Amino acid sequence: MAAASADTSLKRTPLHDRHVAAGARMVPFAGWEMPVQYTGVGPEHLATRATAGIFDVSHMGEIGTSGPDAARFLQHLVSNDVDKLQTGGAQYSVLCREDGGVLDDLFTYRLGADRFLTVSNASNHDSDLAWFRRRAEGFDVEIEDAAPRYAMLAVQGPQAREIVQALADAPLPDRFTCRHRLLRGRRVLVAGTGYTGEDGVELLCDPDDAVLLWDEAVRRGAVPAGLAARDTLRLEVCYHLYGNDLMVTRGPIEAGLGWACKEDTGFIGAEAVRAVRDAGPAEKLVAFTMPSGIARQGNPVVGGGEVTSGTMSPSLQTGIGMAYVPAGRAAVGTELQIDVRGKLRPAVVSRKPLYVKP
Amino acid sequence: MADSSYPAELLYHPEHDWAQVDGDVATFGITWFAQDALGEVVFFDPPEVGSSVTAGESYAEVESVKAVSDVVAPLSGEIIEVNLGLGDTPEAINNDPYGDGWMVKVRLSDPSESDGLLDAAAYEATLS
Numbered sequence: 001m002a003a004a005s006a007d008t009s010l011k012r013t014p015l016h017d018r019h020v021a022a023g024a025r026m027v028p029f030a031g032w033e034m035p036v037q038y039t040g041v042g043p044e045h046l047a048t049r050a051t052a053g054i055f056d057v058s059h060m061g062e063i064g065t066s067g068p069d070a071a072r073f074l075q076h077l078v079s080n081d082v083d084k085l086q087t088g089g090a091q092y093s094v095l096c097r098e099d100g101g102v103l104d105d106l107f108t109y110r111l112g113a114d115r116f117l118t119v120s121n122a123s124n125h126d127s128d129l130a131w132f133r134r135r136a137e138g139f140d141v142e143i144e145d146a147a148p149r150y151a152m153l154a155v156q157g158p159q160a161r162e163i164v165q166a167l168a169d170a171p172l173p174d175r176f177t178c179r180h181r182l183l184r185g186r187r188v189l190v191a192g193t194g195y196t197g198e199d200g201v202e203l204l205c206d207p208d209d210a211v212l213l214w215d216e217a218v219r220r221g222a223v224p225a226g227l228a229a230r231d232t233l234r235l236e237v238c239y240h241l242y243g244n245d246l247m248v249t250r251g252p253i254e255a256g257l258g259w260a261c262k263e264d265t266g267f268i269g270a271e272a273v274r275a276v277r278d279a280g281p282a283e284k285l286v287a288f289t290m291p292s293g294i295a296r297q298g299n300p301v302v303g304g305g306e307v308t309s310g311t312m313s314p315s316l317q318t319g320i321g322m323a324y325v326p327a328g329r330a331a332v333g334t335e336l337q338i339d340v341r342g343k344l345r346p347a348v349v350s351r352k353p354l355y356v357k358p
Numbered sequence: 359m360a361d362s363s364y365p366a367e368l369l370y371h372p373e374h375d376w377a378q379v380d381g382d383v384a385t386f387g388i389t390w391f392a393q394d395a396l397g398e399v400v401f402f403d404p405p406e407v408g409s410s411v412t413a414g415e416s417y418a419e420v421e422s423v424k425a426v427s428d429v430v431a432p433l434s435g436e437i438i439e440v441n442l443g444l445g446d447t448p449e450a451i452n453n454d455p456y457g458d459g460w461m462v463k464v465r466l467s468d469p470s471e472s473d474g475l476l477d478a479a480a481y482e483a484t485l486s
Contacts, residue, residue, distance in 0.1 A: 041423045294421050312400035
Protein backbone atom coordinates (compact mmCIF):
# COMPACT_ATOMS: atom_id res chain seq x y z
CA MET A 1 0.00 0.00 0.00
CA ALA A 2 2.85 2.33 -0.84
CA ALA A 3 1.96 5.92 -1.66
CA ALA A 4 2.84 7.11 -5.15
CA SER A 5 5.87 9.33 -5.01
CA ALA A 6 6.23 12.49 -7.04
CA ASP A 7 7.81 11.69 -10.39
CA THR A 8 9.32 14.70 -12.06
CA SER A 9 9.40 13.00 -15.47
CA LEU A 10 5.60 13.09 -15.63
CA LYS A 11 3.91 15.70 -17.78
CA ARG A 12 1.45 18.05 -16.14
CA THR A 13 -1.66 19.59 -17.66
CA PRO A 14 -2.34 23.33 -17.42
CA LEU A 15 -4.88 22.49 -14.69
CA HIS A 16 -2.40 20.75 -12.40
CA ASP A 17 -2.45 23.47 -9.74
CA ARG A 18 -6.26 23.50 -9.76
CA HIS A 19 -6.35 19.77 -9.11
CA VAL A 20 -3.87 19.95 -6.25
CA ALA A 21 -5.70 22.91 -4.71
CA ALA A 22 -8.95 20.93 -4.90
CA GLY A 23 -7.35 18.10 -2.93
CA ALA A 24 -7.17 15.66 -5.81
CA ARG A 25 -5.22 12.45 -5.45
CA MET A 26 -2.70 12.66 -8.30
CA VAL A 27 -1.45 9.49 -10.00
CA PRO A 28 0.86 8.65 -12.90
CA PHE A 29 -1.17 7.79 -15.99
CA ALA A 30 0.27 7.25 -19.50
CA GLY A 31 3.19 9.53 -18.75
CA TRP A 32 1.04 12.23 -17.15
CA GLU A 33 0.33 13.20 -13.59
CA MET A 34 -3.47 13.11 -13.50
CA PRO A 35 -6.22 13.48 -10.88
CA VAL A 36 -7.70 10.06 -10.11
CA GLN A 37 -10.28 11.48 -7.72
CA TYR A 38 -11.18 14.60 -5.74
CA THR A 39 -13.87 13.88 -3.14
CA GLY A 40 -14.39 10.26 -4.16
CA VAL A 41 -15.27 8.24 -7.22
CA GLY A 42 -18.81 7.48 -6.06
CA PRO A 43 -19.88 11.11 -5.51
CA GLU A 44 -18.10 12.27 -8.69
CA HIS A 45 -19.70 9.51 -10.76
CA LEU A 46 -23.19 10.16 -9.41
CA ALA A 47 -22.81 13.94 -9.84
CA THR A 48 -22.03 13.37 -13.52
CA ARG A 49 -25.17 11.27 -13.89
CA ALA A 50 -27.35 13.68 -11.88
CA THR A 51 -26.02 17.15 -12.83
CA ALA A 52 -22.64 17.60 -14.52
CA GLY A 53 -19.06 16.47 -14.07
CA ILE A 54 -16.00 18.19 -15.49
CA PHE A 55 -12.95 16.15 -16.46
CA ASP A 56 -9.46 17.32 -17.35
CA VAL A 57 -8.62 15.13 -20.35
CA SER A 58 -5.71 17.23 -21.57
CA HIS A 59 -3.57 14.09 -21.62
CA MET A 60 -5.44 12.89 -24.71
CA GLY A 61 -3.42 13.19 -27.92
CA GLU A 62 -4.33 15.27 -30.96
CA ILE A 63 -3.05 14.72 -34.50
CA GLY A 64 -3.74 17.19 -37.29
CA THR A 65 -4.03 15.92 -40.86
CA SER A 66 -4.26 18.49 -43.63
CA GLY A 67 -3.61 18.85 -47.33
CA PRO A 68 -5.18 17.89 -50.64
CA ASP A 69 -5.04 14.16 -49.85
CA ALA A 70 -6.09 14.45 -46.20
CA ALA A 71 -9.47 12.75 -46.62
CA ARG A 72 -8.07 10.02 -48.86
CA PHE A 73 -5.22 9.43 -46.41
CA LEU A 74 -7.48 9.08 -43.39
CA GLN A 75 -9.81 6.84 -45.37
CA HIS A 76 -6.80 4.58 -45.88
CA LEU A 77 -5.83 4.72 -42.22
CA VAL A 78 -8.96 4.52 -40.06
CA SER A 79 -11.79 2.01 -40.14
CA ASN A 80 -14.84 4.24 -40.55
CA ASP A 81 -16.01 5.90 -43.78
CA VAL A 82 -14.26 9.26 -43.74
CA ASP A 83 -16.01 10.31 -46.99
CA LYS A 84 -19.26 10.36 -45.03
CA LEU A 85 -17.80 12.83 -42.55
CA GLN A 86 -19.08 16.34 -43.28
CA THR A 87 -17.22 19.45 -42.23
CA GLY A 88 -18.14 19.92 -38.58
CA GLY A 89 -18.74 16.22 -38.12
CA ALA A 90 -17.23 13.80 -35.61
CA GLN A 91 -16.64 10.11 -36.23
CA TYR A 92 -15.45 7.19 -34.12
CA SER A 93 -13.15 4.61 -35.66
CA VAL A 94 -10.38 2.19 -34.91
CA LEU A 95 -6.85 2.16 -36.22
CA CYS A 96 -5.84 -1.33 -37.33
CA ARG A 97 -2.69 -3.12 -38.38
CA GLU A 98 -2.71 -5.16 -41.58
CA ASP A 99 -3.69 -8.25 -39.59
CA GLY A 100 -6.71 -6.44 -38.14
CA GLY A 101 -5.21 -6.01 -34.66
CA VAL A 102 -6.41 -2.81 -33.01
CA LEU A 103 -3.72 -0.15 -32.55
CA ASP A 104 -6.05 2.46 -31.06
CA ASP A 105 -9.54 3.84 -31.07
CA LEU A 106 -9.97 7.41 -32.22
CA PHE A 107 -12.35 10.30 -32.70
CA THR A 108 -11.85 12.22 -35.92
CA TYR A 109 -13.24 15.72 -36.33
CA ARG A 110 -13.51 17.24 -39.80
CA LEU A 111 -12.60 20.90 -39.53
CA GLY A 112 -12.69 21.63 -43.27
CA ALA A 113 -12.60 19.96 -46.67
CA ASP A 114 -8.89 19.22 -46.28
CA ARG A 115 -8.44 19.54 -42.51
CA PHE A 116 -8.98 16.95 -39.81
CA LEU A 117 -8.18 16.63 -36.13
CA THR A 118 -7.91 13.16 -34.62
CA VAL A 119 -7.99 12.56 -30.88
CA SER A 120 -6.16 9.49 -29.66
CA ASN A 121 -5.58 7.82 -26.32
CA ALA A 122 -2.82 9.38 -24.26
CA SER A 123 -0.97 6.08 -24.03
CA ASN A 124 -0.97 5.67 -27.82
CA HIS A 125 -0.35 9.21 -28.97
CA ASP A 126 3.32 8.82 -29.83
CA SER A 127 2.89 5.47 -31.57
CA ASP A 128 -0.21 6.72 -33.47
CA LEU A 129 1.70 9.78 -34.61
CA ALA A 130 4.58 7.62 -35.84
CA TRP A 131 2.07 5.31 -37.60
CA PHE A 132 0.40 8.30 -39.31
CA ARG A 133 3.78 9.67 -40.45
CA ARG A 134 5.09 6.34 -41.64
CA ARG A 135 1.95 5.74 -43.68
CA ALA A 136 1.84 9.22 -45.21
CA GLU A 137 4.28 8.45 -47.99
CA GLY A 138 2.63 8.87 -51.38
CA PHE A 139 -0.08 11.14 -49.99
CA ASP A 140 -0.01 14.92 -50.27
CA VAL A 141 -0.67 15.49 -46.56
CA GLU A 142 0.87 17.23 -43.62
CA ILE A 143 0.78 15.38 -40.29
CA GLU A 144 1.01 17.62 -37.24
CA ASP A 145 1.53 16.68 -33.62
CA ALA A 146 -1.25 18.98 -32.43
CA ALA A 147 -1.15 17.84 -28.79
CA PRO A 148 0.92 20.82 -27.58
CA ARG A 149 -1.67 23.19 -29.03
CA TYR A 150 -4.62 21.80 -27.07
CA ALA A 151 -5.87 21.33 -23.57
CA MET A 152 -9.07 19.32 -23.39
CA LEU A 153 -11.95 19.45 -20.93
CA ALA A 154 -15.01 17.22 -20.92
CA VAL A 155 -18.22 18.55 -19.36
CA GLN A 156 -20.71 15.71 -19.13
CA GLY A 157 -24.13 15.17 -17.63
CA PRO A 158 -27.71 16.40 -17.90
CA GLN A 159 -26.73 19.99 -17.02
CA ALA A 160 -23.47 20.05 -18.98
CA ARG A 161 -24.78 21.85 -22.03
CA GLU A 162 -26.56 24.49 -19.98
CA ILE A 163 -23.37 25.17 -18.03
CA VAL A 164 -21.19 25.51 -21.13
CA GLN A 165 -23.85 27.34 -23.15
CA ALA A 166 -23.79 30.14 -20.57
CA LEU A 167 -20.17 30.82 -21.59
CA ALA A 168 -20.66 30.59 -25.36
CA ASP A 169 -21.37 33.14 -28.07
CA ALA A 170 -23.61 30.83 -30.12
CA PRO A 171 -25.55 27.57 -29.76
CA LEU A 172 -23.42 24.54 -28.95
CA PRO A 173 -23.06 21.82 -31.58
CA ASP A 174 -25.30 18.75 -31.46
CA ARG A 175 -24.09 15.27 -30.67
CA PHE A 176 -21.31 14.01 -32.95
CA THR A 177 -20.70 17.42 -34.46
CA CYS A 178 -18.14 20.08 -33.65
CA ARG A 179 -17.96 23.87 -34.07
CA HIS A 180 -15.59 26.63 -33.14
CA ARG A 181 -17.19 28.89 -30.56
CA LEU A 182 -16.07 31.80 -28.45
CA LEU A 183 -16.29 30.83 -24.78
CA ARG A 184 -15.75 33.88 -22.61
CA GLY A 185 -14.01 35.39 -25.64
CA ARG A 186 -11.66 32.45 -26.14
CA ARG A 187 -11.77 30.43 -29.37
CA VAL A 188 -12.60 26.83 -28.50
CA LEU A 189 -13.40 23.77 -30.60
CA VAL A 190 -16.58 22.47 -28.97
CA ALA A 191 -17.54 18.87 -29.78
CA GLY A 192 -20.73 17.04 -28.89
CA THR A 193 -18.82 13.96 -27.84
CA GLY A 194 -17.87 12.29 -24.57
CA TYR A 195 -17.02 9.11 -22.74
CA THR A 196 -19.66 8.85 -20.03
CA GLY A 197 -22.93 7.98 -21.78
CA GLU A 198 -24.23 11.40 -20.80
CA ASP A 199 -25.01 14.32 -23.05
CA GLY A 200 -22.34 16.96 -22.89
CA VAL A 201 -19.44 18.49 -24.72
CA GLU A 202 -15.70 18.23 -25.02
CA LEU A 203 -13.75 21.47 -25.22
CA LEU A 204 -10.49 21.60 -27.14
CA CYS A 205 -8.87 24.87 -26.19
CA ASP A 206 -5.60 26.74 -26.04
CA PRO A 207 -3.69 25.46 -22.97
CA ASP A 208 -3.56 29.05 -21.72
CA ASP A 209 -7.37 29.17 -21.61
CA ALA A 210 -7.92 25.91 -19.73
CA VAL A 211 -7.92 27.38 -16.22
CA LEU A 212 -10.41 30.10 -17.16
CA LEU A 213 -12.82 27.60 -18.73
CA TRP A 214 -12.43 25.15 -15.85
CA ASP A 215 -13.13 27.83 -13.26
CA GLU A 216 -16.14 29.19 -15.15
CA ALA A 217 -17.68 25.74 -15.52
CA VAL A 218 -17.00 24.79 -11.90
CA ARG A 219 -18.48 28.09 -10.72
CA ARG A 220 -21.66 27.21 -12.64
CA GLY A 221 -21.94 23.84 -10.95
CA ALA A 222 -19.80 21.36 -12.88
CA VAL A 223 -18.29 18.93 -10.35
CA PRO A 224 -14.59 18.09 -10.83
CA ALA A 225 -14.35 14.38 -11.57
CA GLY A 226 -11.23 12.27 -11.90
CA LEU A 227 -9.99 9.36 -13.94
CA ALA A 228 -11.56 6.83 -11.58
CA ALA A 229 -15.07 8.21 -12.15
CA ARG A 230 -14.36 8.47 -15.88
CA ASP A 231 -13.58 4.75 -15.82
CA THR A 232 -16.69 3.66 -13.88
CA LEU A 233 -18.90 5.90 -16.05
CA ARG A 234 -17.53 4.55 -19.33
CA LEU A 235 -17.73 0.96 -18.15
CA GLU A 236 -21.40 1.30 -17.17
CA VAL A 237 -22.15 2.24 -20.78
CA CYS A 238 -19.66 -0.31 -22.16
CA TYR A 239 -17.34 2.10 -23.91
CA HIS A 240 -14.00 0.51 -24.64
CA LEU A 241 -10.77 1.42 -22.91
CA TYR A 242 -7.66 0.83 -24.98
CA GLY A 243 -5.23 -1.42 -23.14
CA ASN A 244 -8.11 -3.11 -21.31
CA ASP A 245 -10.86 -3.96 -23.79
CA LEU A 246 -8.99 -3.16 -27.01
CA MET A 247 -5.57 -4.47 -27.88
CA VAL A 248 -3.36 -5.28 -30.82
CA THR A 249 -3.88 -9.04 -30.40
CA ARG A 250 -7.62 -8.77 -31.00
CA GLY A 251 -9.69 -7.25 -33.78
CA PRO A 252 -12.60 -4.81 -33.89
CA ILE A 253 -15.21 -7.45 -34.74
CA GLU A 254 -14.33 -9.41 -31.61
CA ALA A 255 -14.61 -6.15 -29.66
CA GLY A 256 -18.10 -5.43 -30.98
CA LEU A 257 -16.89 -2.50 -33.07
CA GLY A 258 -17.94 -3.85 -36.45
CA TRP A 259 -20.29 -0.85 -36.76
CA ALA A 260 -17.25 1.43 -36.91
CA CYS A 261 -15.56 -0.62 -39.64
CA LYS A 262 -16.41 -0.05 -43.31
CA GLU A 263 -14.29 -2.61 -45.11
CA ASP A 264 -15.27 -1.33 -48.57
CA THR A 265 -13.19 1.79 -47.92
CA GLY A 266 -10.07 -0.38 -48.07
CA PHE A 267 -8.54 0.79 -44.80
CA ILE A 268 -5.38 -0.89 -43.54
CA GLY A 269 -6.54 -4.17 -42.05
CA ALA A 270 -9.88 -4.20 -43.91
CA GLU A 271 -9.29 -7.62 -45.47
CA ALA A 272 -8.47 -9.21 -42.14
CA VAL A 273 -11.49 -7.57 -40.52
CA ARG A 274 -13.74 -8.74 -43.34
CA ALA A 275 -12.48 -12.31 -42.98
CA VAL A 276 -13.40 -12.33 -39.29
CA ARG A 277 -16.78 -10.74 -40.00
CA ASP A 278 -17.54 -13.34 -42.70
CA ALA A 279 -16.39 -16.36 -40.71
CA GLY A 280 -17.75 -15.11 -37.40
CA PRO A 281 -15.41 -14.25 -34.53
CA ALA A 282 -14.12 -17.03 -32.31
CA GLU A 283 -14.66 -14.85 -29.25
CA LYS A 284 -16.68 -11.77 -28.40
CA LEU A 285 -16.43 -8.99 -25.87
CA VAL A 286 -19.45 -9.25 -23.57
CA ALA A 287 -20.70 -7.16 -20.70
CA PHE A 288 -21.52 -8.87 -17.45
CA THR A 289 -22.91 -8.22 -14.02
CA MET A 290 -22.06 -10.15 -10.90
CA PRO A 291 -24.15 -10.29 -7.73
CA SER A 292 -21.20 -10.61 -5.35
CA GLY A 293 -17.63 -9.47 -5.63
CA ILE A 294 -15.73 -7.66 -8.34
CA ALA A 295 -13.79 -9.20 -11.19
CA ARG A 296 -10.71 -7.40 -12.43
CA GLN A 297 -8.73 -7.20 -15.65
CA GLY A 298 -7.01 -10.52 -16.30
CA ASN A 299 -9.32 -12.71 -14.23
CA PRO A 300 -9.98 -15.92 -16.25
CA VAL A 301 -13.48 -16.94 -17.30
CA VAL A 302 -14.13 -20.63 -16.73
CA GLY A 303 -14.44 -22.34 -20.11
CA GLY A 304 -12.27 -19.79 -21.87
CA GLY A 305 -11.78 -16.06 -22.04
CA GLU A 306 -10.78 -13.34 -19.66
CA VAL A 307 -12.05 -10.22 -17.97
CA THR A 308 -10.79 -7.00 -19.56
CA SER A 309 -12.45 -4.44 -17.27
CA GLY A 310 -14.24 -4.78 -13.97
CA THR A 311 -15.43 -2.51 -11.22
CA MET A 312 -18.24 -1.80 -8.79
CA SER A 313 -20.93 0.20 -10.58
CA PRO A 314 -21.86 3.27 -8.54
CA SER A 315 -25.17 3.60 -10.43
CA LEU A 316 -26.19 -0.06 -10.35
CA GLN A 317 -24.56 -0.93 -7.02
CA THR A 318 -23.29 -4.24 -8.31
CA GLY A 319 -20.11 -5.64 -9.80
CA ILE A 320 -19.89 -5.07 -13.57
CA GLY A 321 -17.37 -5.65 -16.27
CA MET A 322 -16.49 -6.75 -19.77
CA ALA A 323 -14.81 -9.97 -20.86
CA TYR A 324 -13.80 -11.79 -24.01
CA VAL A 325 -15.56 -15.15 -24.04
CA PRO A 326 -15.95 -17.88 -26.69
CA ALA A 327 -18.61 -16.76 -29.19
CA GLY A 328 -20.87 -19.65 -28.14
CA ARG A 329 -21.05 -18.25 -24.62
CA ALA A 330 -21.68 -14.63 -25.55
CA ALA A 331 -25.49 -14.56 -25.63
CA VAL A 332 -27.26 -12.27 -23.17
CA GLY A 333 -28.32 -14.33 -20.17
CA THR A 334 -25.47 -16.83 -20.39
CA GLU A 335 -24.22 -17.71 -16.92
CA LEU A 336 -20.47 -17.42 -16.49
CA GLN A 337 -18.09 -18.28 -13.72
CA ILE A 338 -15.13 -16.00 -13.20
CA ASP A 339 -12.03 -17.05 -11.35
CA VAL A 340 -11.42 -14.11 -9.04
CA ARG A 341 -8.09 -14.83 -7.40
CA GLY A 342 -8.87 -18.51 -6.94
CA LYS A 343 -12.52 -18.11 -5.97
CA LEU A 344 -15.20 -18.89 -8.57
CA ARG A 345 -17.82 -16.18 -8.71
CA PRO A 346 -20.97 -16.26 -10.82
CA ALA A 347 -21.64 -13.61 -13.47
CA VAL A 348 -24.30 -13.16 -16.13
CA VAL A 349 -23.80 -11.89 -19.69
CA SER A 350 -25.86 -8.72 -19.79
CA ARG A 351 -27.20 -6.39 -22.42
CA LYS A 352 -25.02 -3.43 -23.44
CA PRO A 353 -25.06 -0.77 -22.20
CA LEU A 354 -25.24 -1.93 -18.60
CA TYR A 355 -26.53 1.46 -17.49
CA VAL A 356 -29.50 3.03 -19.24
CA LYS A 357 -30.70 6.51 -18.33
CA PRO A 358 -33.92 6.33 -16.32
CA MET B 359 -14.27 11.03 6.55
CA ALA B 360 -12.77 11.68 9.96
CA ASP B 361 -9.24 12.95 10.45
CA SER B 362 -6.54 10.35 10.87
CA SER B 363 -6.71 8.62 14.22
CA TYR B 364 -5.11 5.70 16.01
CA PRO B 365 -6.94 4.86 19.23
CA ALA B 366 -4.64 4.24 22.19
CA GLU B 367 -6.57 1.16 23.36
CA LEU B 368 -5.75 -0.80 20.19
CA LEU B 369 -2.65 -2.71 19.08
CA TYR B 370 -1.28 -2.35 15.55
CA HIS B 371 0.41 -4.52 12.96
CA PRO B 372 2.81 -2.71 10.59
CA GLU B 373 0.75 -3.93 7.61
CA HIS B 374 -1.89 -1.40 8.72
CA ASP B 375 -4.15 -3.66 10.70
CA TRP B 376 -5.43 -3.25 14.24
CA ALA B 377 -6.39 -5.68 17.00
CA GLN B 378 -8.45 -5.08 20.10
CA VAL B 379 -7.54 -7.81 22.54
CA ASP B 380 -9.98 -8.88 25.25
CA GLY B 381 -8.61 -11.93 27.10
CA ASP B 382 -8.19 -14.68 24.53
CA VAL B 383 -10.48 -13.04 21.96
CA ALA B 384 -9.47 -10.23 19.62
CA THR B 385 -11.29 -8.08 17.08
CA PHE B 386 -9.45 -7.19 13.86
CA GLY B 387 -9.80 -4.41 11.32
CA ILE B 388 -7.70 -2.11 9.14
CA THR B 389 -6.33 1.24 10.22
CA TRP B 390 -7.35 4.73 9.24
CA PHE B 391 -4.21 4.93 7.10
CA ALA B 392 -5.12 1.71 5.26
CA GLN B 393 -8.67 2.73 4.45
CA ASP B 394 -7.48 6.16 3.32
CA ALA B 395 -4.89 4.62 1.01
CA LEU B 396 -7.49 2.25 -0.45
CA GLY B 397 -10.03 4.93 -1.21
CA GLU B 398 -13.71 4.07 -1.26
CA VAL B 399 -14.15 0.47 -0.17
CA VAL B 400 -16.83 -1.27 -2.22
CA PHE B 401 -16.54 -4.91 -1.25
CA PHE B 402 -15.31 -7.01 1.66
CA ASP B 403 -14.80 -10.69 1.03
CA PRO B 404 -15.12 -12.28 4.48
CA PRO B 405 -13.35 -15.46 5.55
CA GLU B 406 -15.32 -18.39 6.94
CA VAL B 407 -16.10 -18.79 10.61
CA GLY B 408 -13.99 -21.66 11.92
CA SER B 409 -11.07 -21.03 9.61
CA SER B 410 -7.73 -20.30 11.15
CA VAL B 411 -5.62 -17.21 10.68
CA THR B 412 -1.88 -16.77 11.10
CA ALA B 413 -0.23 -13.59 12.28
CA GLY B 414 1.24 -11.69 9.35
CA GLU B 415 -0.75 -13.62 6.72
CA SER B 416 -3.75 -12.58 4.67
CA TYR B 417 -7.17 -13.73 5.89
CA ALA B 418 -9.50 -11.60 3.73
CA GLU B 419 -9.64 -9.23 0.78
CA VAL B 420 -10.97 -5.73 0.64
CA GLU B 421 -11.79 -4.04 -2.64
CA SER B 422 -11.85 -0.38 -3.43
CA VAL B 423 -13.05 0.92 -6.76
CA LYS B 424 -9.68 0.50 -8.40
CA ALA B 425 -7.79 -2.07 -6.39
CA VAL B 426 -7.97 -5.17 -4.26
CA SER B 427 -5.84 -5.53 -1.15
CA ASP B 428 -5.10 -8.34 1.24
CA VAL B 429 -6.04 -7.92 4.87
CA VAL B 430 -3.38 -9.28 7.20
CA ALA B 431 -4.05 -10.92 10.55
CA PRO B 432 -2.22 -9.14 13.38
CA LEU B 433 -2.45 -12.28 15.55
CA SER B 434 -3.03 -16.02 15.11
CA GLY B 435 -6.13 -17.97 16.03
CA GLU B 436 -9.53 -19.23 14.86
CA ILE B 437 -12.23 -17.00 13.43
CA ILE B 438 -15.31 -17.13 15.63
CA GLU B 439 -17.33 -14.31 14.05
CA VAL B 440 -17.27 -12.19 10.89
CA ASN B 441 -18.88 -8.78 10.42
CA LEU B 442 -21.69 -9.71 8.06
CA GLY B 443 -22.88 -6.11 8.08
CA LEU B 444 -20.01 -5.23 5.77
CA GLY B 445 -21.78 -7.15 3.00
CA ASP B 446 -24.35 -4.38 2.74
CA THR B 447 -22.26 -1.46 3.93
CA PRO B 448 -18.59 -2.00 3.03
CA GLU B 449 -18.21 1.79 3.23
CA ALA B 450 -18.26 1.40 7.02
CA ILE B 451 -14.60 0.41 6.64
CA ASN B 452 -13.95 3.99 5.45
CA ASN B 453 -16.39 5.77 7.69
CA ASP B 454 -15.73 3.94 10.95
CA PRO B 455 -12.63 1.73 10.62
CA TYR B 456 -12.42 1.04 14.37
CA GLY B 457 -16.16 0.67 14.97
CA ASP B 458 -18.71 -0.56 12.43
CA GLY B 459 -15.84 -1.34 10.07
CA TRP B 460 -14.46 -4.18 12.21
CA MET B 461 -13.88 -7.35 10.21
CA VAL B 462 -13.53 -10.50 12.33
CA LYS B 463 -13.35 -11.76 15.89
CA VAL B 464 -10.70 -14.37 16.56
CA ARG B 465 -10.07 -16.80 19.45
CA LEU B 466 -6.33 -16.36 19.90
CA SER B 467 -4.11 -19.44 19.85
CA ASP B 468 -1.31 -17.62 21.65
CA PRO B 469 -2.35 -14.39 23.43
CA SER B 470 1.30 -13.63 24.18
CA GLU B 471 1.77 -12.89 20.45
CA SER B 472 0.24 -9.50 21.10
CA ASP B 473 3.50 -8.48 22.79
CA GLY B 474 4.93 -8.23 19.27
CA LEU B 475 2.41 -5.63 18.08
CA LEU B 476 2.87 -1.87 18.08
CA ASP B 477 1.12 0.62 20.29
CA ALA B 478 -0.57 3.63 18.68
CA ALA B 479 2.46 5.92 19.01
CA ALA B 480 4.86 3.35 17.58
CA TYR B 481 2.49 2.60 14.70
CA GLU B 482 2.01 6.26 13.90
CA ALA B 483 5.78 6.66 13.86
CA THR B 484 5.98 4.10 11.04
CA LEU B 485 3.71 6.28 8.93
CA SER B 486 5.83 9.40 8.96
